[in-house]
Amino acid sequence: MFLPAAQKGVALITALLIVALATVISVELSTRLQLDIRRTGNVIASDQALLYLKHAEYYARRTLKEDRLDNNYDSLDEDWAMELPPFPVEGGSVLGRLSDLQGCFNLNSLYYNEQPNALAQQRFNRLMQHLPSPPGMDLSQAIIDWIDANPDTTLPDGAEDGYYLNQERPYRSAGQPLQSLSELRLIKGFTDGETMQQSENQLCAFGPPADINVNTAPAEVLESLAANISTAMVTDIIVQRQTNPSQTMQEFLSDYNLSTVITDTAGLSVSSDYFLLESEARIGRARTLMYSIIQRENNGDTQVIARSQGAY
Ligand SMILES: [Ca+2]
Ligand SMILES: [Ca+2]
Incomplete structure (x- = not known):
């Protein structure tokens, strides 16, 4: 087809524009797709992480029950207080640390039953x-x-x-x-x-007032x-x-x-009813933290009275 010189130029620019647009759209689509893949991956990883953290909770509760069936005092040389190395799971690892919440001074003990x-x-x-x-x-x-x-x-x-x-x-x-x-x-x-x-x-705030455990309280709390x-x-x-x-x-x-x-x-004791479990799951690049407050009854039965992700 014969076109005047000026029109030839227009056709070329139009063709270039179409190619450029097509490139932009395909880059955009592939970026979106990659984001979607990553997002889905993150959702799956985070679901998986929460499942592992629930297992860590279950394990901690079982350890605390066994401990209570074993004896009626709680101290830092017992199994529940031992920090375990990260446990390998599919796609990553899980770790958990139990600590005694009655080693710290519970601020809620300052006012209870409507009196200081x-x-x-x-x-x-x-x-x-x-x-x-x-x-x-x-x-x-x-x-x-x-x-x-x-x-x-x-x-x-x-x-x-x-x-x-x-x-x-x-x-x-x-x-x-x-x-x-x-x-x-x-x-x-x-x-x-x-x-x-x-x-x-040295401080904490949870539930109703609880006794301070002299077997686990840090030096500052003992001194007080x-x-x-x-x-x-x-x-x-x-x-x-x-x-x-x-x-x-x-x-x-x-x-x-x-x-x-x-x-x-x-307000003092040698045993504890409240424990904090800090657990962490690392799956792929995601890190999920969970804090659970576990209450233990005298017979060793336990319940999770508070749970949060991020900060307790
Ligand atoms: Ca014990
Ligand atoms: Ca007042």
Whole structure:
């Protein structure tokens, strides 16, 4: 076909445009397809991961039941406290770590049955006073006001809605027990993060108040149990209990000559009912974390009372 020179140019440009468009569309399609494949792969991997994490939970619960059938105390030399190496599974690995939630100070023990717990307050305040930079006020009062359902501010350091509604981003106090330790960041005295950072390894927040287990509590928590526990006494406990944990509270007091030091053993125990399972599945490139709070009954039966992915 004969075309004038100018029209020849137009035909060439049109042909080039069509080729270019076709290339763009095919690249787009193949990218989408690849994304779809990857997305589907991720969904499958994440389903698979959750299944493995449920198995890890089942295994942890079985370990805890066997432990209770074996004895009535809980200590760091027992099977449940052993960290196992990653377990290989199809496409990756799974690992889990059980820890005793009663080794830490449960903030929900500060207020229970609609009243502040004076003994828990004393222990909590000692814990705060032993921090590298102790807070300049009684933070137990602010936590009690956060939990209690009344509008009366505990004097002098408590805080109710009036205080929180005056913040740059206003909010209200909870009026119920803390659901997780991260909630502490909202409470007066903890909002700057510094006190929180110094104390978060010694604190926890879960369920109803639970006794502190002297076989698993870290040095800082042991030191807070009474006014005149010395650092030497705490070091002695930490060393001895590695191979010779206390089987009763009475044994704990007599073994370490603490009868006149810890005069009130309310809120203390040698066994635990609450445990935290941190489990992680690595399937392909995906990493799935799960936190489960396991409650154990006296007969060894267990139930998962809270479960979260990411943070507990
Ligand atoms: Ca045990
Ligand atoms: Ca109050």
